[in-house]
Amino acid sequence: MVMAIASIESTMASSSSSSSSSSILTMHHDIIHTHILTRLDATTLASTAATCSHLRHLCHDNHLWQKTAATTWPSLLDPTICHVISTFPNGHRSIFSDAFHTLHQYSSYSNDHRPLPPPPELISAVDIHYKGKPVFSRIRQTKTEKNMFLSSPLWIEIMEPNELVPMPVKFVRKEEEWIKHLEDNLYLSWILIDPTRKRSMNVSSQKPVSVRRHWLTRDVEILFSVIMAGETRRATEMVQCMVKVTCCGKVGGELHVREVNLVMEDMDGGKVSGKEGVGILMKAMEFGERKKVGGEGEMKMRFERFLNLVRERREMKFRRKKQWDGFSMVVAFVVCVWFCYLAGF
Amino acid sequence: MAQEASSSTSSKTISLKTGDGEIFEIEASAAKQMKTVQRLIDDLGDDITIPLHNVFSKELPKIIEYYKKDITGEITKDFEAEFVKDLNDDEVKVLFLAANYLDANKLFEFLSQNIADRLESKSVEYVRKYFGVENDFTPEEESKLREERAWSFRGIKEDE
Numbered sequence: 001m002v003m004a005i006a007s008i009e010s011t012m013a014s015s016s017s018s019s020s021s022s023s024i025l026t027m028h029h030d031i032i033h034t035h036i037l038t039r040l041d042a043t044t045l046a047s048t049a050a051t052c053s054h055l056r057h058l059c060h061d062n063h064l065w066q067k068t069a070a071t072t073w074p075s076l077l078d079p080t081i082c083h084v085i086s087t088f089p090n091g092h093r094s095i096f097s098d099a100f101h102t103l104h105q106y107s108s109y110s111n112d113h114r115p116l117p118p119p120p121e122l123i124s125a126v127d128i129h130y131k132g133k134p135v136f137s138r139i140r141q142t143k144t145e146k147n148m149f150l151s152s153p154l155w156i157e158i159m160e161p162n163e164l165v166p167m168p169v170k171f172v173r174k175e176e177e178w179i180k181h182l183e184d185n186l187y188l189s190w191i192l193i194d195p196t197r198k199r200s201m202n203v204s205s206q207k208p209v210s211v212r213r214h215w216l217t218r219d220v221e222i223l224f225s226v227i228m229a230g231e232t233r234r235a236t237e238m239v240q241c242m243v244k245v246t247c248c249g250k251v252g253g254e255l256h257v258r259e260v261n262l263v264m265e266d267m268d269g270g271k272v273s274g275k276e277g278v279g280i281l282m283k284a285m286e287f288g289e290r291k292k293v294g295g296e297g298e299m300k301m302r303f304e305r306f307l308n309l310v311r312e313r314r315e316m317k318f319r320r321k322k323q324w325d326g327f328s329m330v331v332a333f334v335v336c337v338w339f340c341y342l343a344g345f
Numbered sequence: 346m347a348q349e350a351s352s353s354t355s356s357k358t359i360s361l362k363t364g365d366g367e368i369f370e371i372e373a374s375a376a377k378q379m380k381t382v383q384r385l386i387d388d389l390g391d392d393i394t395i396p397l398h399n400v401f402s403k404e405l406p407k408i409i410e411y412y413k414k415d416i417t418g419e420i421t422k423d424f425e426a427e428f429v430k431d432l433n434d435d436e437v438k439v440l441f442l443a444a445n446y447l448d449a450n451k452l453f454e455f456l457s458q459n460i461a462d463r464l465e466s467k468s469v470e471y472v473r474k475y476f477g478v479e480n481d482f483t484p485e486e487e488s489k490l491r492e493e494r495a496w497s498f499r500g501i502k503e504d505e
Contacts, residue, residue, distance in 0.1 A: 035453070035454075035457040036457055036460055036461055039457060039460075040461050040464060041465060041466075043465075043466055043497040044461075044464050044465050044466060044467065044472070046493075046496075047467065047468065047469045047472050047497065048464070048476075049490070049494070050469045050482075050487075050490045050491070050494060051469055051472050051476065052473065052478040052479060052481050053481050053482065054478065055478060056490075093493075096496055096497070097493065097494075097495070097496045100496045100497075101496060
């Protein structure tokens with residue numbers, strides 16, 4: 001600041017006009033950059049970049065975007081992720097355009113576009129906020145080319161086995177109120193990053209779609225889900241990308257996070273395989289729309305609609321099976337009678 | 346008595362003359378917080394009136410008020426909120442420029458944050474007016490920029 005001051009003193013000492021009419025930009029660029037731009041949040045930085053070409057140039061410093069990205073998602077402070085994102089064409093700015101809002105992808109593109117080859121690796125950056133403050137941040141690199149991953153159901157677990165992470169959330173006795181409190185105050189972001197294609201997306205509904213206590217273990221299960229299009233004319237025509245946070249704790253104590261995982265379910269309620277799941281995710285990442293969720297409770301409604309769809313399909317399958325069983329029994333009876341007749345009974 | 350007062354630096358006052366010719370008194374310990382003033386005192390001595398060409402009578406009293414509170418160690422979040430409450434955007438800008446000129450670090454940092462807070466979620470036009478800049482983009486560039494920052498919409502306040 002002292003060096004900049006020396007240059008300003010010489011500029012300003014020569015100006016005799018009242019300081020109230022001078023533009024803030026008569027100051028050295030460093031001052032604007034170091035003291036004002038570094039303090040702006042992402043939205044304001046984006047607006048400032050759109051004011052004029054000079055400010056746009058100042059705002060295109062990746063360090064500014066890196067700083068505001070790390071404030072929004074502390075998991076992005078991780079050096080590996082930082083390095084990966086810096087190689088993207090727009091650096092940390094692209095994380096905002098790709099992952100600030102949840103992904104929306106409703107039309108299946110399988111007939112319109114060639115299948116995209118799977119990336120060798122996907123990076124997950126997970127952040128949980130409680131009452132607006134970050135309480136949990138973790139990253140996980142997943143190798144997506146291994147046979148084990150491709151042939152098993154899609155499953156990305158963020159935590160280590162037997163790990164417990166405390167959260168500053170009190171476990172209280174009055175269940176309904178407490179569940180509503182968690183629904184209103186928890187926020188989870190799961191940013192999936194493809195280091196090869198240099199894209200990312202947010203696969204979390206951001207606010208919980210469901211908070212419930214497990215009937216046996218009494219663990220708290222918090223679900224965040226996004227519905228997306230899969231492959232047409234199959235059980236994966238629509239899929240649910242679900243993030244499940246499992247917590248345990250004692251009444252009066254703090255909640256501890258035990259598991260944070262991502263799975264994908266199809267319309268039959270079954271788990272989508274790693275191979276198919278990654279294919280669906282890649283299409284969503286490339287072609288999906290990113291936009292702000294419309295209205296309070298919209299994601300919860302979509303989640304419930306999907307659950308109903310799964311239930312209806314199950315019931316229909318059950319009815320069809322019953323009908324088929326009934327029909328087979330009738331045919332078997334008729335054949336039996338006919339044989340008896342032929343045999344001369 | 347006068348000799349005692351002048352030999353005790355804690356109660357010594359420095360005279361500051363603004364660019365529009367008005368004179369204000371400030372305690373030496375408060376003047377120490379403004380590095381530009383301190384440098385001028387070191388060069389010119391503490392008995393003469395220190396000239397401040399680029400600070401004017403509108404803003405200097407406010408700066409003195411801040412540092413008066415600072416030397417008694419009483420700057421709280423409430424005081425800071427009250428300090429800027431009745432200031433409009435232009436007044437804050439002027440204070441910011443003056444604090445920068447005076448190298449008054451604490452006030453400068455506080456005002457930087459206040460400017461950032463005032464700009465938060467404001468529209469592009471508002472930020473343009475604030476920085477006193479003109480739109481020099483072509484319509485094509487503007488539409489490209491709008492597309493690039495589409496993710497940031499729906500968080501912008503109306504111009505005040």
